Amino acid sequence: MPEPEPAWRSLFPDKDFSFRFGFRACSPQEFFEPGPLGSKLLTERARWLDEMPERYCRVRPEGGEILRETVKHAREWAGLRDVPPLELDDLGLAEWLGRRLEPDFVLLRRNGDQFDLVGGCVCFPSSWRLTDKVGLPLAEVHAPVPGLNEEYGDTIARYLSRLRPGMAMTRANWGLSRSPELNHHPDLGLPGLGPEVNVSEVFLRIEWQALVALAGTGGIVFGIRLEIVPLAEVIREPETAAGLRRALRTMPDSVALYKGLEPARDGLIRLLDQAG
Numbered sequence: 001m002p003e004p005e006p007a008w009r010s011l012f013p014d015k016d017f018s019f020r021f022g023f024r025a026c027s028p029q030e031f032f033e034p035g036p037l038g039s040k041l042l043t044e045r046a047r048w049l050d051e052m053p054e055r056y057c058r059v060r061p062e063g064g065e066i067l068r069e070t071v072k073h074a075r076e077w078a079g080l081r082d083v084p085p086l087e088l089d090d091l092g093l094a095e096w097l098g099r100r101l102e103p104d105f106v107l108l109r110r111n112g113d114q115f116d117l118v119g120g121c122v123c124f125p126s127s128w129r130l131t132d133k134v135g136l137p138l139a140e141v142h143a144p145v146p147g148l149n150e151e152y153g154d155t156i157a158r159y160l161s162r163l164r165p166g167m168a169m170t171r172a173n174w175g176l177s178r179s180p181e182l183n184h185h186p187d188l189g190l191p192g193l194g195p196e197v198n199v200s201e202v203f204l205r206i207e208w209q210a211l212v213a214l215a216g217t218g219g220i221v222f223g224i225r226l227e228i229v230p231l232a233e234v235i236r237e238p239e240t241a242a243g244l245r246r247a248l249r250t251m252p253d254s255v256a257l258y259k260g261l262e263p264a265r266d267g268l269i270r271l272l273d274q275a276g
């Protein structure tokens, strides 16, 4: 049987760079159920949560009900057998779930015609802090992303308000990093990409994301599942490498800077030129 195509290939079409909205529907089980890396991921989540739970978990009082509804559904989506102890407070409950689900999760609550981030457990952030974002409307959460609100702000708000419970809507973001570490919390001070790029030190970092609306509270669960692929592997796929090279060439400077790619961009393009 031929190997199934890696899904990350579809991230780099032969088109100039733009942020892409593109969603695909699947069941919440498909997104949240344990995958092949299961125990390794849960062990690493536990390591960060043991070290500093307050860095990775947060729940606002107005997020408590949404959290409890999330736990109820997520136990089923991920096939969890155990039940959270009754004495847990909201923070303890978020941590309980964060130790059992492979994906990170963020909770959103409707506030008029927008959604606010009211809690979550994010052990593997791509260079942002959950603690900076909790309590903010989504448009403010996205404020550091150059051009995103201008281009997609209204579309994102409309999309969220029309989600229907029962299915997961999935999409992806990608970045390049210098280390295969899952946890890129800014306070860890991991080294970024610099002008000297070595193929063995570059990794494609894909965030597979899922939005699931909750029928009871009207909240939304935003799941984030990470995949790390060595650049050497991407380079072996000529069409994907060409799409990535085109994205890097055509990306606005402001976006390259935001993604931490600015110092390495020329070196990365040269590397990909040599590849194909």
Ligand code: HEM
Pocket: 019, 020, 021, 106, 108, 117, 127, 128, 133, 138, 141, 142, 144, 145, 148, 152, 156, 159, 160, 173, 174, 175, 222, 259
């Ligand atoms: C619904 C459609 C959404 C779209 C199209 C979208 C798109 C994006 C894009 C393009 C980025 C920049 C990533 C990069 O290129 O490196 C981003 C960043 C981010 N998004 Fe979203 N997003 C969506 C929903 C959400 C939701 C529901 C949340 C959860 C609250 C969220 C939280 C974030 C965060 C925390 C960042 C990083 C911001 C930072 O660097 O400070 N996004 N998003």
